[in-house]
Amino acid sequence: MFNTSICRILGIQYPILQGGMAWVATAELAAAVSNAGGLGIIGAGNAPADFVRNEIQKVKKLTDKPFGVNIMLLSPFVEEVIDAAYEERVPVITTGAGNPGKYIPRFKEIGTKIIPVVPAVALAKKMEQEGVDAVIAEGTESGGHVGELTTMALVPQVVDAVSIPVIAAGGIADGRGMVSAFALGAQGVQLGTIFVCASECTAHENYKKAIIKAGDRGTVVSGRATGHPVRIIKNKLAREFEKLEKVNATAEEYEKLGLGRLRAAVVEGDADFGSVMAGQISGLVKEIKPAKAIIDDILRDTEKVLKLINQLS
Numbered sequence: 001m002f003n004t005s006i007c008r009i010l011g012i013q014y015p016i017l018q019g020g021m022a023w024v025a026t027a028e029l030a031a032a033v034s035n036a037g038g039l040g041i042i043g044a045g046n047a048p049a050d051f052v053r054n055e056i057q058k059v060k061k062l063t064d065k066p067f068g069v070n071i072m073l074l075s076p077f078v079e080e081v082i083d084a085a086y087e088e089r090v091p092v093i094t095t096g097a098g099n100p101g102k103y104i105p106r107f108k109e110i111g112t113k114i115i116p117v118v119p120a121v122a123l124a125k126k127m128e129q130e131g132v133d134a135v136i137a138e139g140t141e142s143g144g145h146v147g148e149l150t151t152m153a154l155v156p157q158v159v160d161a162v163s164i165p166v167i168a169a170g171g172i173a174d175g176r177g178m179v180s181a182f183a184l185g186a187q188g189v190q191l192g193t194i195f196v197c198a199s200e201c202t203a204h205e206n207y208k209k210a211i212i213k214a215g216d217r218g219t220v221v222s223g224r225a226t227g228h229p230v231r232i233i234k235n236k237l238a239r240e241f242e243k244l245e246k247v248n249a250t251a252e253e254y255e256k257l258g259l260g261r262l263r264a265a266v267v268e269g270d271a272d273f274g275s276v277m278a279g280q281i282s283g284l285v286k287e288i289k290p291a292k293a294i295i296d297d298i299l300r301d302t303e304k305v306l307k308l309i310n311q312l313s
């Protein structure tokens with residue numbers, strides 16, 4: 001079912017990737033998603049290489065299926081995390097928050113599939129030239145670090161601009177979203193927010209509850225002035241960021257306010273002053289359930305939506 005080019009390239013059953021969310025996407029979640037037929041991805045975030053290597057070794061024990069590691073290119077440990085991923089022969093690397101160009105040849109040499117997140121057409125074209133296997137076109141509906149274009153506008157433009165497969169991300173959490181992604185020309189989807197609410201996700205229960213409680217307007221983008229805008233749940237921290245925006249604060253002031261706040265939210269469960277990164281689709285996420293149930297429900301829903309659409313023609 002839904003066996004696309006992405007399934008063949010990555011050796012997975014369903015074209016569903018789990019976003020490699022910093023602190024949130026640990027070995028437990030990644031293994032659960034991979035075991036359910038999708039591609040589970042460990043989020044390296046700002047973690048040092050030892051931590052990431054440990055997660056990779058854990059995931060190898062928990063699943064014999066392909067998995068990935070997301071490398072956040074703004075990390076102070078990016079070089080050593082790249083080395084660890086290379087040494088551990090990680091099957092798939094996704095990247096975020098930058099241009100992974102200089103790392104591509106090394107991974108290609110050992111057959112690691114490399115799939116950067118791109119927020120715009122120009123980077124997608126550049127990445128194709130440099131030999132990546134696919135791109136993830138991520139719309140501004142996503143949680144965390146976001147670009148400006150919506151998924152609806154970005155995905156078809158990237159699809160038209162490149163010949164490699166495109167994976168759609170941002171604002172997708174059910175069969176309607178998955179069918180829409182296919183309609184826009186994507187060969188797969190990447191989901192983040194809904195997988196935060198997987199039972200196997202080790203994020204603090206307060207983080208999950210904040211997503212479940214959020215409505216359609218429950219998130220906001222903060223820190224645009226820093227050049228690294230981040231979508232988070234509207235909470236006390238978000239209001240503090242708003243205040244900084246009103247006084248035209250410096251990048252340092254934003255940095256000081258944001259420092260350690262993601263860890264506080266994910267690990268300590270500080271849903272008030274923590275950085276609860278989540279996408280605009282939070283309003284559609286209503287329960288905590290196993291990763292396998294999330295995937296099975298979306299596949300069933302996708303078939304139902306396709307049948308409904310067929311009745312229209």
Ligand code: TUI
Pocket residue numbers: 022045072074095096097098099117118119123138143144145146147228230277
């Ligand atoms: O990377 C993400 N989402 C993230 S990373 C993150 S950790 C963080 N914390 C504070 C500040 C910044 C990051 C939380 N969420 N998604 C993938 C993504 N990549 N979204 C946007 C981009 C992106 C942006 C610019 C990718 C490439 C890019 O290119 C710049 C260039 O050099 O061309």
